[in-house]
Amino acid sequence: MTGETITVCAPITLASANETALQPPRSVGQAQVSSRLLQQARGATSVLGELFQTGALRLVFPHGRRDLEAVMVNTSGGITGGDRFEVTATAEAGSQLTITTQAAERAYRAPVGQIGQLTTNLRVEEGAFLRWLPQETLIFEGSAFRRRLSVDLAETARFLMVEPLVFGRTAMGETVHNARLWDRIALRRNGVPIYLDGLEMGPDIQAELNRPAVAGGGCAMASVVFVSPTVEALIDPLRELLPETGGASLLGEDVMALRIVARDGFQLRKSLVPILDMLTEHSLPRSWRL
Numbered sequence: 001m002t003g004e005t006i007t008v009c010a011p012i013t014l015a016s017a018n019e020t021a022l023q024p025p026r027s028v029g030q031a032q033v034s035s036r037l038l039q040q041a042r043g044a045t046s047v048l049g050e051l052f053q054t055g056a057l058r059l060v061f062p063h064g065r066r067d068l069e070a071v072m073v074n075t076s077g078g079i080t081g082g083d084r085f086e087v088t089a090t091a092e093a094g095s096q097l098t099i100t101t102q103a104a105e106r107a108y109r110a111p112v113g114q115i116g117q118l119t120t121n122l123r124v125e126e127g128a129f130l131r132w133l134p135q136e137t138l139i140f141e142g143s144a145f146r147r148r149l150s151v152d153l154a155e156t157a158r159f160l161m162v163e164p165l166v167f168g169r170t171a172m173g174e175t176v177h178n179a180r181l182w183d184r185i186a187l188r189r190n191g192v193p194i195y196l197d198g199l200e201m202g203p204d205i206q207a208e209l210n211r212p213a214v215a216g217g218g219c220a221m222a223s224v225v226f227v228s229p230t231v232e233a234l235i236d237p238l239r240e241l242l243p244e245t246g247g248a249s250l251l252g253e254d255v256m257a258l259r260i261v262a263r264d265g266f267q268l269r270k271s272l273v274p275i276l277d278m279l280t281e282h283s284l285p286r287s288w289r290l
Contacts, residue, residue: 081114
C-alpha cells in the first residue's frame with residue numbers, strides 16, 4: 001500500500017449531530033473607525049482616517065454632512081444570546097466625528113445561559129469632538145444583553161452621548177417580565193473618571209420599572225452626557241425642554257448629565273429630539289428623523 005494515505009474520521013453519532021443542529025447561529029461583528037482633520041484652502045474639515053469592519057457590523061458614511069458621520073448597521077437584524085459586537089472609534093486631534101445607528105437596536109430572546117454583548121471603546125483626542133448618538137435599544141421579553149461603553153477623553157476634548165432604552169413595545173401590549181440587562185458606562189479624562197454609571201435589571205424588569213424610585217411605570221429611559229465648556233450656559237435652556245420626568249445636573253464646570261423617563265418610546269423620542277437638536281447645533285443625524 002506504499003504511496004497511499006489513509007485518513008481515519010471519527011464517526012458522528014446521532015446525539016452529537018442533534019446537538020450541533022440545536023445550536024443557533026451566532027452573529028459576530030467588529031468595526032473600527034477614526035476621523036482626521038484635513039486642512040484645505042477653503043478651510044479645515046473632518047475626513048475618514050482609518051476604517052476596518054468585519055462580520056455583521058457595517059459602517060456607512062452619508063454625503064453632505066458638515067463633519068464625518070458614521071452610521072452603524074447590524075446586518076443580522078438584532079442581538080441575541082451568544083452574539084458579540086465590538087465598536088472602536090477615535091476622533092483624532094481637532095477633528096469631529098458623529099456615530100449613530102441606522103435604526104433602533106433590538107435585544108431579542110436568548111437561549112438559556114447565553115448573553116448577547118456589545119462593547120464600545122471611544123477615544124477623543126485634544127481639541128476633537130465626538131458625538132455618540134445611537135438610537136433606542138429595544139429590550140424584548142426573554143432577552144439577555146450586556147452592554148459596555150468606555151470613553152477616554154483628552155484634556156480639551158468635547159463629547160456628547162445619548163443612550164436610550166425602551167422595554168417592550170407598549171403600543172403592542174408588550175411587557176418585559178423575564179429578561180436581563182447589564183449596562184456600564186465609564187467616561188475618563190486623562191485617566192481620571194468624570195462619569196460612571198451602572199445598570200442591572202431583571203429578571204422581572206417590568207416590576208422594577210413600576211417602582212416609584214425607578215421609573216414609576218414608565219417603559220423608556222435615556223441618559224445624556226455632554227462634556228464641553230458651553231454646558232453651563234446651556235443647562236437652563238435644556239431644563240425648559242425637559243418633561244416633568246426628566247432632570248439635568250452639572251457634574252463639573254464642563255460636564256452635564258441629563259436623564260429622562262417616559263411612558264414609551266414615542267414619548268421618549270418626543271422629548272429627546274429637541275434636546276439633541278440643541279446639543280448638536282441642529283445637525284442631528286437624519287436617521288433620527290426617519
